[in-house]
Amino acid sequence: MPGDLAVPLPFVRVDGLTKQYRRLTALDGVGFSIRRGEMLGLIGPNGAGKTTLFECLAGVRPVDGGTVAIDGRSVAPPGRGVHLFYLPDGIAPWPAQSVRWALDFTIGFFGGDRTKRDEVVGRLSIGPLLRQPIGTLSKGQRKRVILAMGLLAPQPLLLFDEPFDGLDLRQTRDVADVLREHVIGGRTLFLSIHQIADAARVCDRFVLLSGGRVRGEGTADELAAISAARGGTCGQDLEEVFLALT
Amino acid sequence: MTSSLPNRAAAWRWLLTKEWRELLASRAWWVLVALAGPLVGVSFGNAVRAYAEVSAGAGNACGIVCAPLIGIWAPTFSAYEIAAIFLLPFVAIRAVSGDAHSGALTLEIQRPLSPLARVAARAAVLVAGWMIAGLAALVAMALWASYGGSTYLPEVGVVALGHLLNGTLTIALALAIGSVADNPSTAAIVTLAATIGTWVIAFAAALQGGVWTTIADYTPTAMVSMFQHALVQTNVLLATLVAIAAAFVVSAIWLRLYDTAARRWARTAATLVVAAGLAAGAAHVRGSWDASESRYNSFDEADEEALARLPAPLAIEAHLAPQDPRRTALERGPFAKLRRVVPSMRVTYVARTGTGMYEESDPGYGEVRYTYEGRTASSREVSDEGVLETIFDLAHLAPGGEEEEGFRGHPLVATAKGAAVLFYVVWPAVVVGLAILVGRRRR
Numbered sequence: 001m002p003g004d005l006a007v008p009l010p011f012v013r014v015d016g017l018t019k020q021y022r023r024l025t026a027l028d029g030v031g032f033s034i035r036r037g038e039m040l041g042l043i044g045p046n047g048a049g050k051t052t053l054f055e056c057l058a059g060v061r062p063v064d065g066g067t068v069a070i071d072g073r074s075v076a077p078p079g080r081g082v083h084l085f086y087l088p089d090g091i092a093p094w095p096a097q098s099v100r101w102a103l104d105f106t107i108g109f110f111g112g113d114r115t116k117r118d119e120v121v122g123r124l125s126i127g128p129l130l131r132q133p134i135g136t137l138s139k140g141q142r143k144r145v146i147l148a149m150g151l152l153a154p155q156p157l158l159l160f161d162e163p164f165d166g167l168d169l170r171q172t173r174d175v176a177d178v179l180r181e182h183v184i185g186g187r188t189l190f191l192s193i194h195q196i197a198d199a200a201r202v203c204d205r206f207v208l209l210s211g212g213r214v215r216g217e218g219t220a221d222e223l224a225a226i227s228a229a230r231g232g233t234c235g236q237d238l239e240e241v242f243l244a245l246t
Numbered sequence: 247m248t249s250s251l252p253n254r255a256a257a258w259r260w261l262l263t264k265e266w267r268e269l270l271a272s273r274a275w276w277v278l279v280a281l282a283g284p285l286v287g288v289s290f291g292n293a294v295r296a297y298a299e300v301s302a303g304a305g306n307a308c309g310i311v312c313a314p315l316i317g318i319w320a321p322t323f324s325a326y327e328i329a330a331i332f333l334l335p336f337v338a339i340r341a342v343s344g345d346a347h348s349g350a351l352t353l354e355i356q357r358p359l360s361p362l363a364r365v366a367a368r369a370a371v372l373v374a375g376w377m378i379a380g381l382a383a384l385v386a387m388a389l390w391a392s393y394g395g396s397t398y399l400p401e402v403g404v405v406a407l408g409h410l411l412n413g414t415l416t417i418a419l420a421l422a423i424g425s426v427a428d429n430p431s432t433a434a435i436v437t438l439a440a441t442i443g444t445w446v447i448a449f450a451a452a453l454q455g456g457v458w459t460t461i462a463d464y465t466p467t468a469m470v471s472m473f474q475h476a477l478v479q480t481n482v483l484l485a486t487l488v489a490i491a492a493a494f495v496v497s498a499i500w501l502r503l504y505d506t507a508a509r510r511w512a513r514t515a516a517t518l519v520v521a522a523g524l525a526a527g528a529a530h531v532r533g534s535w536d537a538s539e540s541r542y543n544s545f546d547e548a549d550e551e552a553l554a555r556l557p558a559p560l561a562i563e564a565h566l567a568p569q570d571p572r573r574t575a576l577e578r579g580p581f582a583k584l585r586r587v588v589p590s591m592r593v594t595y596v597a598r599t600g601t602g603m604y605e606e607s608d609p610g611y612g613e614v615r616y617t618y619e620g621r622t623a624s625s626r627e628v629s630d631e632g633v634l635e636t637i638f639d640l641a642h643l644a645p646g647g648e649e650e651e652g653f654r655g656h657p658l659v660a661t662a663k664g665a666a667v668l669f670y671v672v673w674p675a676v677v678v679g680l681a682i683l684v685g686r687r688r689r
Binding site: 060062063064077078079080088092093094095101105108149 | 256355356
């Protein structure tokens with residue numbers, strides 16, 4: 001049908017993703033789409049299943065059901081690393097190694113673009129940290145180094161878990177600008193963000209996750225409309241929409 | 247935007263570099279290398295002292311008691327058996343759990359690469375690290391040569407190979423257990439429990455004999471002991487390689503983070519079943535090489551040629567309890583040598599008790615009955631010569647040709663001059679200095 005042809009194929013389509021931890025259902029038939037070249041925000045309260053969702057998408061945690069299709073084709077976990085790269089929150093990989101080496105390793109091991117290293121280092125202000133071992137960095141410094149590793153990796157889709165956690169206001173804004181530049185450059189970003197105000201400021205669309213279920217998906221306007229359709233009176237404010245839908 | 251991951255060989259080289267840098271950053275490994283010196287030093291010093299005493303007392307043609315293999319190299323290299331049990335597992339476990347807990351594994355695992363290739367990179371670096379610790383033994387060899395001691399390289403090479411295999415087996419087991427266990431403490435306890443388990447098997451073999459003896463022949467301790475006598479037995483070598491490969495495969499299985507625990511356990515169980523089958527098959531493979539200068543593990547060549555031509559099966563029934571020292575003497579001496587050359591041979595033990603203490607009144611106790619082509623002969627001899635004489639008489643074989651000139655030994659009355667300074671002061675100081683230097687250069 002002509003109408004079907006007009007609908008762009010999502011870059012990533014997730015359907016029925018389910019993850020059970022013994023009696024606890026962490027993800028319950030989660031389904032949503034990621035469009036190419038967008039900055040998609042995953043928002044939800046503590047324990048909503050955001051990190052579990054990222055881990056399952058990246059194939060670093062087994063799932064009990066569901067599919068992940070990339071460019072219309074179902075991709076099993078071992079092959080997803082070609083398309084997406086997940087950067088967990090709160091990690092300090094290779095703590096004894098210097099930041100410089102970690103960035104070089106990321107470029108060499110994953111096949112990043114070496115010519116972009118200096119630019120990314122400069123934009124994230126991690127130049128003075130290059131000789132420091134990762135294990136000695138503060139939380140905010142480590143976060144910026146992890147972000148740099150992600151931006152230097154070659155995969156077209158990056159999954160950042162809490163990219164602004166540990167950053168001060170100025171750093172948060174700077175990092176948001178850097179991420180936006182990469183989206184403009186053709187990258188697709190999926191960000192799990194605890195602070196809804198941060199998410200509202202930087203993301204194009206949102207997936208609302210609560211209790212392991214997707215409660216809504218769309219732009220702030222679309223989510224507000226969904227909320228209104230369900231009888232909510234929260235206007236356009238994402239925090240209010242979030243509270244109404246979860 | 248599309249992804250352009252580098253080829254797998256390039257990625258593997260990066261992984262290898264990363265593992266090497268992580269090893270150099272591992273305090274556990276530096277401690278292992280630093281302690282290798284004093285451990286070898288203690289063993290070497292004591293061995294040289296004992297060797298000198300034996301040499302002084304036994305004279306110029308002291309034979310096997312003045313063999314450097316038994317007097318110097320077996321005890322000196324035994325330092326690495328201790329290191330392999332109490333130090334090396336922690337180095338390997340740290341490599342696995344360090345990556346898991348820092349988050350490095352989560353990042354690395356996302357790059358499509360065979361799990362076995364990942365394990366191979368880590369194992370290759372850890373084995374290289376173990377070989378570096380082995381340099382302390384080279385220092386001992388240089389010292390021994392400086393004292394005027396004799397070194398027969400094939401036998402020293404086989405002893406070193408045994409410890410290399412033992413180290414690789416330890417690394418493989420620790421990697422496997424470290425991958426399965428949730429945290430390093432659990433992995434360390436389970437690895438030590440596995441080692442103690444092999445000691446229990448050896449203990450049960452000594453007390454009860456039977457099937458325990460067969461199993462005990464394939465424990466790491468027995469494997470190392472075989473190599474320390476410069477003997478390479480194909481069946482033990484193959485079984486060890488199978489165990490190493492199985493442990494690496496198990497480690498790789500647990501790197502498949504996207505698989506459910508149930509599936510990984512199922513794959514692990516299947517791997518262990520296949521490995522057990524292969525090891526059982528390997529047990530039937532004959533073939534061995536006695537690399538010792540003294541032919542410590544062999545009869546005279548002429549006798550061996552005669553024994554190798556025995557056309558019919560040789561049955562031996564020994565009325566000796568498992569803990570009877572004569573049984574141990576027969577097993578480690580003539581029976582071990584017979585098994586290497588006689589085409590078809592079966593040994594059975596008959597005993598009512600474990601110690602044999604209350605069987606001495608039984609007139610048949612202590613007898614060893616040999617049956618060949620329907621003829622039977624009895625003997626109480628446990629020496630090589632006594633056993634051979636009985637078999638040759640029974641099989642109507644003439645003892646092998648002219649008696650070869652036996653191994654005369656390499657007596658040496660020397661003191662371990664310089665060893666204490668080298669192993670207790672210089673070696674640790676150099677290792678600590680290198681650790682500091684490498685730590686600075688890493689940045």
